[in-house]
Amino acid sequence: MNSSGSTKERILGAAEVLFAQRGFDGASLRQLTTAAGVNLAAVNYHFGSKDKLVEQVFRRRLDALNASRLTALAKVAGAPDTTLEDVLGAYIRPALDLSHDGSGSLFMRVLARAFAEHDDNLRQFLSANYGHVMRQFTAEFARLLPQLSKPELYWRIDLVTGALTHAMSGFGMIQRKSDVSEHAHREQTAQHLIRFAAAGLSHP
Amino acid sequence: MNSSGSTKERILGAAEVLFAQRGFDGASLRQLTTAAGVNLAAVNYHFGSKDKLVEQVFRRRLDALNASRLTALAKVAGAPDTTLEDVLGAYIRPALDLSHDGSGSLFMRVLARAFAEHDDNLRQFLSANYGHVMRQFTAEFARLLPQLSKPELYWRIDLVTGALTHAMSGFGMIQRKSDVSEHAHREQTAQHLIRFAAAGLSHP
DNA sequence: CGTATCCTCAAACGATCGTTTGAACCGGCG
DNA sequence: CGCCGGTTCAAACGATCGTTTGAGGATACG
Structure with a gap:
């Protein structure tokens, strides 16, 4: 879906959208990484955990x-x-x-x-x-x-x-x-x- | 914990508390039924589903x-x-x-x-x-x-x-x-x- | 007593969650 | 070329979720 910017920025952008739509718990990392067009493990690799991503x-x-x-x-x-x-x-x-x-x-x-x-x-x-x-x-x-x-x-x-x-x-x-x-x-x-x-x- | 009233009312009371504290998704049926002092399956038996309970x-x-x-x-x-x-x-x-x-x-x-x-x-x-x-x-x-x-x-x-x-x-x-x-x-x-x-x- | 009805219980189901793993890829440098 | 740090990948991990199941308890009525 989203294909512009670095992996970190694409995750941040997709996270903002999905957190607003479904909440912090409601938005899963799988939905999030799929929307951002990155691999599931990229979140933990670049941010450490989901909580750190929220921050x-x-x-x-x-x-x-x-x-x-x-x-x-x-x-x-x-x-x-x-x-x-x-x-x-x-x-x-x-x-x-x-x-x-x-x-x-x-x-x-x-x-x-x-x-x-x-x-x-x-x-x-x-x-x-x-x-x-x-x-x-x-x-x-x-x-x-x-x-x-x-x-x-x-x-x-x-x-x-x-x-x-x-x-x-x-x-x-x-x-x-x-x-x-x-x-x-x-x-x-x-x-x-x-x-x-x-x-x-x-x-x- | 809670031990007064019928099973349905105990579930409703505990649900109100936990939904307020942790949100609808955040509060699990296991936390909820434990707090109410009832069996896990009681929610689905008396209300049909978690969504119906929320209603x-x-x-x-x-x-x-x-x-x-x-x-x-x-x-x-x-x-x-x-x-x-x-x-x-x-x-x-x-x-x-x-x-x-x-x-x-x-x-x-x-x-x-x-x-x-x-x-x-x-x-x-x-x-x-x-x-x-x-x-x-x-x-x-x-x-x-x-x-x-x-x-x-x-x-x-x-x-x-x-x-x-x-x-x-x-x-x-x-x-x-x-x-x-x-x-x-x-x-x-x-x-x-x-x-x-x-x-x-x-x-x- | 037997049985029918309502309810409770422990256990399991499949699905999905966040996280971890180890191999594969890739550009740049010696 | 060979190797290397940074990154991506598919796959699996254990945990937890909502829900279902079938056996068993409790109570009332014949």
């Missing part, structure tokens, strides 16, 4: 997503005229960009699946690779919403996270009308999410 | 949840002085009550898992048993938010659903302080969710 699938996208989010946050954080929408945009737009280009859209679904599964190993891994990003965003939210107590703020951030994860994992559903450009559609989606999140965060 | 696990809680939500909705729907908070309360409070009593809390996690898995069979089943409830609530939301276009309303309801599903699946985290009663804590949680959802639905 690499996350790492490949998460590193880029984290860097992109932090760069966008750095541009707006700390300034006196920063708005809630600015910070939310720094969080949401990089994920939308990832969802936009090709197979990246499936990764958000993989991420949503990982959230729903309360697997401890995976949560530890996500916390180690995701935690510092969330902490920086939380600090900026706290600065912009000084009227909220800490428990209250955490509550709202948790709810916003749930809404965004849910929305971004279902991006197949939100069809773009043919008379709007790809870029305009993405901006429209971003506005939806940002305004919703801002309203949920800042209501009295 | 029954959903049916047992979903029927009660749906009925409770529709009853609560009927009390407020259509009236001229109904508020958005009233309708949201009719949706949220029955789920909180379910989360409150014993093993029911795990069911919301099972539900969240089913949402994240994009399995077609399960989605069809949920749509058949859940669809009419969502449709009634959507109609009432449309009545109370006439300024929103249909696509806009669906967008916001989808985001609210994501936030609530996410929140209710993680109810282990929200610890009650010892100086507030169980009932007061639940009411506090309901207020959080309702206000957040109302803000997200009705923002300009």
Whole structure:
């Protein structure tokens, strides 16, 4: 099927697709290697085990997503005229960009699946690779919403996270009308999410 | 382990726990029947197959949840002085009550898992048993938010659903302080969710 | 007592899983 | 050429999965 790129990259690509479709346990190495057009043993040869492969699938996208989010946050954080929408945009737009280009859209679904599964190993891994990003965003939210107590703020951030994860994992559903450009559609989606999140965060 | 109730009920109880913890595929019939204290073959004898068992696990809680939500909705729907908070309360409070009593809390996690898995069979089943409830609530939301276009309303309801599903699946985290009663804590949680959802639905 | 019905049990079935193995292939270098 | 490190290959490994089987226990009724 897939016949471009190195063996490792073909495995990573096929894994992302199948993990999103059938879950980490549901996608077998035999389905995966067949889809990638490589031998069954290639996964253990190049990655060591299936669990290590799962980690690499996350790492490949998460590193880029984290860097992109932090760069966008750095541009707006700390300034006196920063708005809630600015910070939310720094969080949401990089994920939308990832969802936009090709197979990246499936990764958000993989991420949503990982959230729903309360697997401890995976949560530890996500916390180690995701935690510092969330902490920086939380600090900026706290600065912009000084009227909220800490428990209250955490509550709202948790709810916003749930809404965004849910929305971004279902991006197949939100069809773009043919008379709007790809870029305009993405901006429209971003506005939806940002305004919703801002309203949920800042209501009295 | 579990030794109360009939064999069928013991299986259903253990299944709910293990499905929430390890997912539908992750929980094996051998773990399940061992936890329930019944023989391995009892699942296929009483339910026919593992898939049928999954259906029954959903049916047992979903029927009660749906009925409770529709009853609560009927009390407020259509009236001229109904508020958005009233309708949201009719949706949220029955789920909180379910989360409150014993093993029911795990069911919301099972539900969240089913949402994240994009399995077609399960989605069809949920749509058949859940669809009419969502449709009634959507109609009432449309009545109370006439300024929103249909696509806009669906967008916001989808985001609210994501936030609530996410929140209710993680109810282990929200610890009650010892100086507030169980009932007061639940009411506090309901207020959080309702206000957040109302803000997200009705923002300009 | 015999027997019929419902249920439980240990054991086995075939299928599929992740992983390992050892031989075969292949480009580059002495 | 011969050899060698990196890679791919078919085949097999043991484990675990959902499901089926047939014998046996329990209870109620004639």
